Amino acid sequence: MNALFEYLLRLGDDSLILGHRLSEWCGHGPILEEDIAMTNLSLDLIGQATSFLKYAGEVEGKSRNEDDLAFLRFEREYKNLLLVERPNQNFGATMMRQFLFDAYRKLFFERLVHSTDSQLSAIAAKSLKETKYHLKHSSEWVIRLGDGTEESHEKMQSALDDLWKYSAELFYQDDVDEDLIENGIIPAVDAIKGEWDVLVRNVLEQATLIIPSNNWEQVGGRKGIHSEHLGYILAELQYMQRAYPGMKW
Amino acid sequence: MKEHNIEVLERDFQAKIDNDIKIEPKDWMPDEYRQTLIRQISQHAHSEVVGMLPEGNWITRAPNLRRKAVLLAKVQDEAGHGLYLYSAAETLGADREQTIDDLHSGKAKYSSIFNYPTLSWADMGAVGWLVDGAAIMNQVPLCRCSYGPYARAMVRVCKEESFHQRQGFEIMTTLAQGTAEQKAMAQDALNRFWWPALMMFGPPDEDSKHTKQSMDWKIKRHTNDELRQMMVDITVPQAELIGLTIPDPDLKWNKEKGGYDFGEINWDEFWQVVKGNGPCNKDRIETRRKAKENGAWVREAANAFAEKRKLRNTKKAS
Amino acid sequence: MANKEWPLYEVFIRSKQGLSHKHVGSLRAADEQMAIDNARDVYTRRSEGISIWVVESNSVFASDPNDADSLYEPSNSKVYRHPTFYDVPDGIEHM
């Protein structure tokens, strides 16, 4: 197994699946301005997925391109976090999911910029700019809704209670990471954990939200063991490619 | 206001229009002009926003990453267009929320085309090519509309529209040059969207009650039938070029008029769809209504937070 | 609780360094911060800007178009404020 290929799938799939989830909002946002904003997030993520998966295809060297990888793998071969496949539920839950992810992504890209792999560092530089804005947007909403009305506070607290157990997987690390870290290709994510904690706690505190005391960690995505939701995402995502194999669109 | 005074105002107003001087929000304008604009601009805004739904229907199923991004950006543009237009209507005193409630209650109309379903990926091609094509034809003259904010919004919209039709035609071309299955898919989409697209220009001139006054006020620059004819004349050769057949046995070139003669449009169908009996009317409005309803707590919370923050800031300052 | 509509903001964008901010349209937002974010998402999707101003529409005081005669026409007659008012001999450059 090629560790870099595997790792690029993780990065690409996170972006792809979260981009997919956000795109489900298009036409259904709470107000037109926010509909447009969420589409921007989605577009950035789909752009990132394209870059990571394209590079993954090159690294793999089996002439699979970004579309082959995005549309023609089986469920167990997707390596995204469980967090990003969580259903949108309501706007608040969507922003909470976004916030937990963005906080990690921003810190991660800040370090990935210094990768010894020039292609990764270039993708990271572009993605970092996007992600800084995503984090600004999602954290503002988490604060606004957490400290808004009683109803919004309740909704945000229950979103946090629901999503918190998926946040540990952000810092999942295994033998795939080890070599890459050693060679300076990727940063060690456990080193980010401390900073992520500070950032997240700070925002949640402003949002008057309480971090659940239960520390149970729900993981699996990085190993290709997903929730039931991913299958349905893929059913839509892959529909055209599966129904009409091998055609150009 | 005294009667002769109104006469003077009306004369000055029409003189401005005749001299192609734009009318701006605070300028005096006849009430009917204001109402006509509010009706037209908000209908237009609603069309942009409801128009997101048929294409939004395929975003999660787009066949590759490039198409997905393009479609998403395109539908997003339509949301932007809706927003520019609601803003233009607000300059006339039409509050956005009220305007939207009129849409949801069925009081306000939107383009009938968006009540047709999108059943295959090829429909993304047909919609971009024909529906955005027809929209552009309608909208380019509006950039010279007499009301300043509407004209400026349309300049922005038209600039952004330019890629919409192209991406649609690119989809159609790719399919038409693809496998037999793909070509059949493209032809089927054209068959279903051709007539509804021609209906987009509105009823025939003899039945269009607003056209004359709107032309005098330079809110409208061409009649419905003129625009429809232009659409047919431009589109037929495009279809021929990519090997698709316009689903109209009566279509033929008329040398004398230098344009195509085409078959009878089913106006019964048109009026039924306008009245709410199209295949998707109920679903479209229900979807928009739900989006608003589900967002109510978000908008309310944002207000509450804004007030809290203001209060805290004044406390800090004092 | 009746849901109050978010206030309307006017949006001004500087398209590039050296140019002044120009009015581009309006939007709704609950507060200034959100208005800036929304303006960025709505009005700069095609890199139209590098700087954004938002002003609550309520705070804009506009001149009355009926006063246009007295406000602006007087300066029409002050052509001496425009450089083209002055004759410069042929051959003079950089002036």
Ligand SMILES: [Fe+2]
């Ligand atoms: Fe549009």
Ligand SMILES: [Fe+2]
């Ligand atoms: Fe369009």
Ligand SMILES: [Fe+2]
């Ligand atoms: Fe349009």
